[in-house]
Amino acid sequence: xxxxxxxxxxxxxxxxxxxxxxxxxxxxxxxxxxxxxxxxxxxxxxxxxxxxxxxxxxxxxxxxxxxxxxxxxxxxxxxxxxxxxxxxxxxxxxxxxxxxxxxxxxxxxxxxxxxxxxxxxxxxxxxxxxxxxxxxxxxxxxxxxxxxxxxxxxxxxxxxxxxxxxxxxxxxxxxxxxxxxxxxxxxxxxxxxxxxxxxxxxxxxxxxxxxxxxxxxxxxxxxxxxxxxxxxxxxxxxxxxxxxxxxxxxxxxxxxxxxxxxxxxxxxxxxxxxxxxxxxxxxxxxxxxxxxxxxxxxxxxxxxxxxxxxxxxxxxxxxxxxxxxxxxxxxxxxxxxxxxxxxxxxxxxxxxxxxxxxxxxxxxxxxxxxxxxxxxxxxxxxxxxxxxxxxxxxxxxxxxxxxxxxxxxxxxxxxxxxx
Numbered sequence: 001x002x003x004x005x006x007x008x009x010x011x012x013x014x015x016x017x018x019x020x021x022x023x024x025x026x027x028x029x030x031x032x033x034x035x036x037x038x039x040x041x042x043x044x045x046x047x048x049x050x051x052x053x054x055x056x057x058x059x060x061x062x063x064x065x066x067x068x069x070x071x072x073x074x075x076x077x078x079x080x081x082x083x084x085x086x087x088x089x090x091x092x093x094x095x096x097x098x099x100x101x102x103x104x105x106x107x108x109x110x111x112x113x114x115x116x117x118x119x120x121x122x123x124x125x126x127x128x129x130x131x132x133x134x135x136x137x138x139x140x141x142x143x144x145x146x147x148x149x150x151x152x153x154x155x156x157x158x159x160x161x162x163x164x165x166x167x168x169x170x171x172x173x174x175x176x177x178x179x180x181x182x183x184x185x186x187x188x189x190x191x192x193x194x195x196x197x198x199x200x201x202x203x204x205x206x207x208x209x210x211x212x213x214x215x216x217x218x219x220x221x222x223x224x225x226x227x228x229x230x231x232x233x234x235x236x237x238x239x240x241x242x243x244x245x246x247x248x249x250x251x252x253x254x255x256x257x258x259x260x261x262x263x264x265x266x267x268x269x270x271x272x273x274x275x276x277x278x279x280x281x282x283x284x285x286x287x288x289x290x291x292x293x294x295x296x297x298x299x300x301x302x303x304x305x306x307x308x309x310x311x312x313x314x315x316x317x318x319x320x321x322x323x324x325x326x327x328x329x330x331x332x333x334x335x336x337x338x339x340x341x342x343x344x345x346x347x348x349x350x351x352x353x354x355x356x357x358x359x360x361x362x363x364x365x366x367x368x369x370x371x372x373x374x375x376x377x378x379x380x381x382x383x384x385x386x387x388x389x390x391x392x393x394x395x396x397x398x399x400x401x402x403x404x405x406x407x408x409x410x411x412x413x414x415x416x417x418x419x
Contacts, residue, residue, distance in 0.1 A: 122137055304320065305320060306319040317385040383396070
């Protein structure tokens with residue numbers, strides 16, 4: 001009886017100490033329709049993908065995102081060693097450019113100034129070894145000619161009184177939380193800045209915050225993905241006014257951001273995001289007849305959608321960071337087991353990752369056009385797939401213990417059917 005009592009006591013202590021953050025609420029069961037996965041499988045080119053991968057060896061470590069500058073002659077990349085590197089797209093020589101106090105994730109060129117690049121520093125994920133936050137998360141600006149990195153947004157409006165359900169704020173909605181010059185409302189530090197896009201005129205920057213509590217780690221990100229907690233937000237920073245405005249809140253792990261084209265319109269009217277843990281592409285309407293609405297554009301993806309980029313024909317390249325396996329699909333459908341799963345070590349759960357891949361969809365995001373999944377020595381997880389003149393550059397990143405990303409540049413030759 002004593003041994004049994006001690007075992008029960010030890011189990012109770014473990015249960016309490018291993019509990020996820022209270023902010024991470026477990027959602028209702030999610031039953032995933034298989035129709036999208038079937039449509040993706042119908043355009044599968046996995047064998048071609050493996051054959052057409054090219055690796056250009058260098059000292060470049062794993063990366064999360066990249067952007068082309070200098071008319072495509074140079075790529076800037078955010079690397080897992082907390083540095084921004086430059087890559088010569090002709091020779092693929094890679095060199096460190098700027099050292100950062102914490103890792104940067106998404107980055108985007110400034111359309112109105114070739115000397116500037118915007119980037120998300122996501123210190124809430126901790127350093128490369130996951131040891132903790134070492135810099136203020138936020139939206140930053142890099143000036144290329146002198147390597148100066150300066151913060152643009154470190155604080156956002158405190159919107160803790162928001163409704164628990166999902167909400168999209170139309171551009172003309174006066175109730176949207178907003179911070180900036182002349183505004184005196186409460187603010188809080190930005191918890192995570194993950195990915196971003198910039199308006200065509202270069203004056204507005206949209207950036208994602210997948211969850212909103214301070215000091216979060218990779219372990220918490222894993223719990224978020226399992227629980228399907230509705231803590232994701234999308235923000236917009238206006239460079240002309242200095243204001244930061246909430247665009248959407250109450251969504252699940254908002255990650256990649258991609259503005260929709262707006263021909264013959266004065267400014268962007270909608271934005272497409274990935275809800276990574278929901279295996280979903282979602283559109284937020286900001287202006288026009290559907291302003292304030294959210295549409296699920298593509299649901300039940302076969303993997304966790306990470307970065308998004310457009311090619312010259314408007315098609316969207318979606319990085320599938322990790323395949324949606326049978327286990328996670330079952331766990332989402334049986335939410336009662338999640339309190340136990342979320343107490344398991346994140347390192348153990350990350351080891352379950354299977355294949356990674358790429359999905360190409362129509363310009364409106366609704367129709368799969370080309371897909372591929374991969375497991376092999378060249379790629380651990382595709383965080384971004386960025387089309388370039390000679391091929392598609394793949395950001396190769398690892399969160400999987402014991403499986404590091406190989407150094408060098410990875411490029412996919414242009415698929416025959418998409419040239």
